[in-house]
Amino acid sequence: MGEKQSWTSEQLHCLLQTCIDEVNTNGRKGLSLKKESWEKVGKILHERFGLTLAQRQLKNAYDNLRGKYIGWKHLKDRTGNIYNSQTNTFSLTSEEWVEFKQRFPKAASLSSVPLVHPQLCETLFGGNTATGEMRWTPSSQTTSNVASSSSRRVPMLQILDTPFGDYTDDAATSFADNASPSSRASPPPRASPPPRASPPPGASPPPGASPPPGASPPPGRPSKKAKPTLDDLADKMEKVLDHMMKVNHVPSVDECYQKLLRVGYSSEDPLFVAAMMVFGQFPSMRESWLSVPDHDTGFIMDNDEMMLLLIVMFLYIRHFWKRGCKRKRDDDLRGSGLRYTLSILSDDTSCTELLRMSRESFVRLCAHFRANYSLTDSKHVSVEEKMAMFLIVIGHNQRYVVVKHNFKHSKQTIHKFFHEVLAKMMIFAKDMIVPTSFDPNPNIPGHNRRLRRVFKGAVGALDGTLIHAIVPPTKQDLYRARGKGDCYQNVLAICDFNMIFTYIVAGWEGVAHDAKVLSEAIADPGASFPIPPPDKYYLCDAAYAHTRGFMAPYRGVRYWLGDFRRTRAVTDKEKFNHAHAKLRNVIERSFGVLKARFPILKRMAPFSLVTQRNITIACFALHNFIRKEGFNDHLFAQYAEPSVSVGHNHGNASPANEDEVGVHGSAADREYMSHLRDEIANQLMQAGNI
Known part of the structure; x- marks a missing residue:
């Protein structure tokens, strides 16, 4: 029963059709079927073909077909006349096939054997595959509200939710300011902007500037009619x-x-x-x-x-x-939000507890947004109030009704300014989350310096983490991570040894394997993944491929720090894995600081998926800002200790299943890193305890 099963076309047809019937009847469990459905599939195959198969064999056939379909779908969606619908085959060069097989190892046989029963595969697997269509990275070359045009599957980055028609707004600004451009069909009349200084003679007006009153439109360009209000x-x-x-x-x-x-x-x-x-x-x-x-x-x-x-x-x-029915503000409530904000700032302990950062960090943050991101006071709400409301929502996972009670603003106003700050945070993230320079970092904490002398080429640690997500019922199968009942988004992150994140990709479905998220980030030119130089590498766990630029531990050997608490490392491979885990633990501690500061990442509020992703990115950016400012922070001090217990914050990884590990890089790259790993292991063995 444990042997590999050879399937005929008729048997695979029966398998696919029975799985489709079970999905329509009983639904799915994640990306797979439920236990009782697998039992029924096995029973039908036994009755029709006399096959006696274990559930694992059925799942392997299901996963292999799914993996082959994913590769087939990728090729079929490519531009160019490479698909022959008559033979269900593809015309690729030998170099293109090599690249394809590295990205889609389970679909490697497509070069010689076409996908069987493509229509049934489309019915069973179509729309039930993690594609990362919501993903976005601050390192993208595009602006914060436009996704990469070079990416085939990345949609436009919609920063704002559908806005409320806020006619009861305290801020004396129109709801159109909170709407995306597509939703501003008929905005109410807006106040005229202040007059602008005339440019010097001969100077061209700045981009987007309006011509002075009475000026004729430029020749050859028709004048724009005012939009109806x-x-x-x-x-x-x-x-x-x-x-x-x-x-x-x-x-x-x-x-x-x-x-x-x-x-x-x-x-x-x-x-x-x-x-x-x-x-x-x-x-x-x-x-x-x-x-x-x-x-x-x-x-x-x-x-x-x-x-x-x-x-x-x-x-x-x-x-x-x-x-x-426009509400008139109660004079007794005027300035209540500002008074509440000032009361928080009057005590550093209250500021740290409520705003999740020190008073100095908060004041510096507000000044930074005023100076660099055009966050301004409105008629009744100051920048400090806007930022305080935003931080209380993400720092305590509070709902608008609680913020309304404290700040004395309407829920529509809170909604408006929450998304205004979030939009600025996306620009802020592009400045805060930047790739490392790959130069030696002189500020490495003392407890890591001895290990850094051995891992000379290490420039950071890489891992994935799961962030809780609220997902519509129709998409929940794609966001339920393996072994977990809740829905999550999978986030890939890289940090340096100062606990500063240098790269993130947020928005992947929870079922997406960590290795797939990494391989897609590397392959997507719009993601701007920071590939390290030939002599540098990131430390990663066994969920990732061990190849040039990525140093993974030995497989089949103890690795996690908890595995060495009772028994010391003995062999050279165990010593390497122990040292590797101690140094790579910096990203686990960074995730620990992040989630301890922003509980919304553990239990997300019911925003849209785009907003949930943007909140996640904003939390990473604020984490970096607090760290870079250099103020004393109790959370960074707590998690700076290498012995702190953080658990495993990794995302969707199955280190024991080698089929899940993504393959990128050439055989020569993998051989080079294996040789380097053996050299480090021998050096650690000779040095004794480090």
Whole structure:
């Protein structure tokens, strides 16, 4: 039963079709099937073909087909005429096949054997594969609100959620400021900007600058018409309604009541009551409704036009209702948020507990955003309040209603400024999370200096970590990490030996293997992965390939620090793994600081997936800012000790399963790193205890 099974095309067809039926009936468990479904699949294969297969054999066949489908789908989606639909084969050069086999080892046979039953594979595996479509890295060459155009699967980086139509905003700014460009169809009128200084004669205006009033548009470029506002729309609605009232007989209010009865509404019907309230409050609405005849004869509108009229009436009512219900601020609450912020800053302990950083760090952070990222005070909310509200949300995983109680602002206002700060954080992250220079770092902590003399080429540590995510039900299978019931996003990170993150990729689905996240980051030119020089390398665990630029431990040998607490390392390989783990532990401790400071990473708030990813990136950026500023921080001091217990913060890794380890680099690169690892192991063996 443990032997490798040779499958025929008919058997694979039965396997795929039965799995599809089970998915439709019982659903999935992660990317695989449930236990009872596997039992049924095995039973059907036994009845039809006499096969007696263990569940592991069925899963291996399932995983192999899935891996081959992923590679097949990758090639099929490539541009160029390389796919022959008649033979289901691909035309690639020998060099392209070598590169493809390195990225998709389970699909290597596609060079000689086509994918069997591609339509069934598409039905079973399509849409159930981790693609990293939400991923983004601050090291990308693109701006913070545009994803890499060179990446085939990276969408635009949408920084903001769909905004609230905030007509009750304390900030005296329009909701259009909080909307993405695509959502600003009809923004309300905005205040005129202050006059700008005239440029010197002959100087061209700066990009995006508006021409002075009265200036003619540049030749050859048509002038842009002003976008219609809601007030313009309301004026047009009134004109339409006036015209309708002139050309149609206008009944009385009593006739309005009688007509509602004639069309089938009783006085107890909630719609009847609501209609009478609207008609009693807005004469134009009542008269427009009553201008519609009871019968179709002579009626000039078809059904579509009638529906359009109803929609226009609805928009009209909603606009004027919201404009009439604009909240007036209570003078007793004016400045309450600022007072609360100042009360936090009055005590350094309170600032550290509530804002998750020292008072000096917070003041420096606000000044940094004022000077470099155009974060400004609004009419009623200062930069310090905006930043404090943002930090309390991510530092304590607080909901808007709690922040509202403390700062005395509406939830719409809190939502608006939370996303305003988050948008600035994406630009901030590009400045804070930058690749290392690969030069020797003179500020290495003392307890690592002896190891660094042995691992001379180590420039940092690399690992993945799981960040909790709130995911729609239709996508939860892709975000449930193996062995965990909750949903997560997988984040790849690199840090130096000062616990500063130098590279991150956030937004991958939780089921994505750590090695796949790394291989995709290396292959994606838009991700700008910092490949170390030939004589340098990152320290990584056994989930990653041991090749040039990436130093992994020996497989099948004790590795984790807890494995050496009772029994000392004896062999040269054990000594290497122990020293490797002690030095690589810096990224585990960095993850520990990050998640201890920002609990939202352990239990995410129900934002959109894009916002959850951006919050994660913002937390990494703030972590680096606090570390780089050099202020005394209790969390960094706590996790600076190499003996601190941090557990395993790694992401989705299965070190024991070599099939899951990504393969990149040439055979010569892997041989070079294996030789270097053996040299370090011999050196450690001769040196004794380090």
